């Protein structure tokens with residue numbers, strides 16, 4: 001059998017101690033899907049690909065970092081892992097801890113986690129704790145707790161998370177035969193953009209394939225890196241990135257700047273509109289995952305970027321199934337018909353406007 005999972009495929013390129021015991025669910029190797037029709041709607045003359053990270057085992061990119069963080073934690077004998085999460089990290093930590101035979105404790109902001117993520121964390125057997133406060137407060141609690149006690153912190157402050165997440169950059173370069181010209185992605189706690197920059201730089205040092213410009217995108221109601229100061233009460237429909245004090249904010253800003261790119265913000269309406277456009281290509285992603293491309297569209301609309309001749313990758317970080325409520329809340333109930341062929345005929349034979 002071909003080796004699978006990012007530790008198997010990329011171990012020589014990961015800073016992972018020998019004592020690590022690999023714990024994998026065959027994460028990674030996610031599709032890089034061309035979306036030419038959507039590209040043509042955005043601007044003429046450029047190539048656009050979606051890195052569809054919702055295809056990871058628990059439905060988000062977090063699995064790349066979690067396989068490495070849990071493998072290291074298991075190797076040094078950690079029995080309990082803990083994290084704060086807007087949802088995806090919680091589900092991923094729960095799954096990998098289950099596979100490793102560890103206890104997982106996950107802290108989530110009360111009432112602010114999408115249904116598929118909460119259900120995942122529970123299904124994988126984590127102890128789920130709702131904190132009466134924000135993600136940022138939950139994160140500072142787990143940081144304080146893990147400084148005092150021997151519990152393994154598996155938030156992206158843990159450097160092994162970034163080691164795993166950088167492999168998405170390797171995969172993109174492997175498939176394209178080099179770096180794209182531009183990479184756009186959502187930014188919350190800012191671990192992922194930091195990890196991508198590490199990955200692209202490492203690939204470039206090994207193979208001289210160039211570096212992309214990074215366009216990081218926050219939600220307007222949760223945009224500390226755009227405003228230049230923390231946001232105490234972040235709010236956005238993209239609950240995954242409802243974060244006001246990004247743990248790796250400084251590094252993210254530095255990565256964007258070094259790459260010649262930037263971090264910008266888009267509105268919830270722009271995020272939801274791009275979620276619909278992607279679904280129109282058969283790619284249903286959770287709202288946060290549409291933010292990167294929504295940011296690209298905004299840059300084009302404002303005349304801040306000329307995409308002609310460029311190869312662009314948009315990272316879609318989580319699957320639409322994570323957050324079904326965003327869709328179902330906004331819809332009318334589906335039309336109801338009697339179980340008769342005549343009723344169906346008049347519907348099916350009607351021209352769609």
Ligand code: AN7
Pocket residue numbers: 060062084085086087088089090156186187188189190191192193240241286288289317318
């Ligand atoms: C779908 O799960 O922070 O900038 O606790 O779930 O690396 O934080 C999730 C973040 C983008 C932002 N897209 O990535 C968590 C959490 C999705 C996400 C982000 C998240 P970072």
